[in-house]
Amino acid sequence: MPGVEREPEGAGSARRSLAALLLSMGVSAAFAVAFIVVVGLDPGITFALLAALLVSAASAYRVLFGSPRRAGGITVGRTVMAGALATLVVFGAIQAIPHGRDHTNPPVVSEPAWDSPRTRELAAAACFLCHSNETRWPGYTNVAPVSWALTDHILTARDTFNFSAWEEFPTSARLIEAAIRDGRMPPWNFRLLHPEARLSAAEKEELIAGIRATLGG
Ligand code: HEC
Structure with missing residues (x-):
């Protein structure tokens, strides 16, 4: 130019x-x-x-x-x-903001009448961290803003249904089956971090059959 x-x-x-x-x-x-x-x-x-x-x-x-x-x-x-x-x-x-810091789990009040220990074991591995009062809180769950997100998420999950307060927060076998089959539950980002929650196709069928036997339907 x-x-x-x-x-x-x-x-x-x-x-x-x-x-x-x-x-x-x-x-x-x-x-x-x-x-x-x-x-x-x-x-x-x-x-x-x-x-x-x-x-x-x-x-x-x-x-x-x-x-x-x-x-x-x-x-x-x-x-x-x-x-x-x-x-x-x-x-x-x-980190000074207190929201999400309180990790005291409410007591286990009532569980479904599990059809077998195996059904409970599978549900515990894949669902209990959110849908029960037996949440484990490893170190990173204390670090904001991860602690804020997880606390809110777990409180919402317990309100949806709670295996530890079953009489108050129950759900149906049909909804559980649909959530597992669609791959919506456990959530994919949770499965990333939790290998024990990655159910094989056979374990999913086992859990669904066990949930049906436990809840009827
Ligand atoms: C990491 C936390 C987490 C885990 C683990 C988890 N859920 Fe959820 N689940 C939620 C949250 C939060 C909601 C409510 C908001 C929503 O629907 O996403 C929910 C909603 C649901 C619902 C009702 C709404 C819908 O999508 O049908 C069902 C049924 C359900 N979960 C089943 C399960 C089952 C079964 C497992 C285990 C195989 C499981 N969840 C594991 C967080 C979790």
């Missing part, structure tokens, strides 16, 4: 800034997908957290490196450092 022999001043810095912007967008998208889809965190809470992270990262950048305009644009390396600092600060701060 006539008249343009060199890149205009600032093109390199604009490219670096664009790379930093694309990186931030990529990390933000991965953050949203990980928390909303995999962890099951409320989308509103996820986006509020993300906004807090981005605002903190922008402030961290200025505090650590001064004005990007004077320093020749935003660099990827500095963006990563500012992002890491913001993550530490924001995730550290939300």
Whole structure:
């Protein structure tokens, strides 16, 4: 092109800034997908957290490196450092929020009249962590925001039906069978982390038959 022999001043810095912007967008998208889809965190809470992270990262950048305009644009390396600092600060701060901390399980009040110990064993492996009062709470369930998502999820699951408070929160064999056959239950993200909840086709049939024998229908 006539008249343009060199890149205009600032093109390199604009490219670096664009790379930093694309990186931030990529990390933000991965953050949203990980928390909303995999962890099951409320989308509103996820986006509020993300906004807090981005605002903190922008402030961290200025505090650590001064004005990007004077320093020749935003660099990827500095963006990563500012992002890491913001993550530490924001995730550290939300640990102080008490929601999701109380992991006392309510007592086991009434169970269905299981047709066999095997049916109970299969249900315990695949369903009890959410649909019973025998929830186990490993270390990561104390870490916000995972603790918020899991607590809400488990309380909803117990309200839907509860193998430990069966008289108060029962359900039908038909609904259980449908949820297992559709692959909706146990939820896929739960199966990712819990190999014991991945029932084989034969175990699913065994559980469904056992639930039918236990509940009738
Ligand atoms: C990780 C937690 C979790 C596990 C494990 C789990 N569930 Fe659920 N389940 C839920 C939640 C939360 C709901 C209520 C919201 C919904 O429907 O997604 C629910 C709802 C249900 C419902 C009613 C709504 C529907 O989708 O039909 C049935 C039936 C059900 N679960 C069966 C099961 C069975 C059977 C198992 C074991 C094989 C199981 N669940 C394991 C969390 C869980």
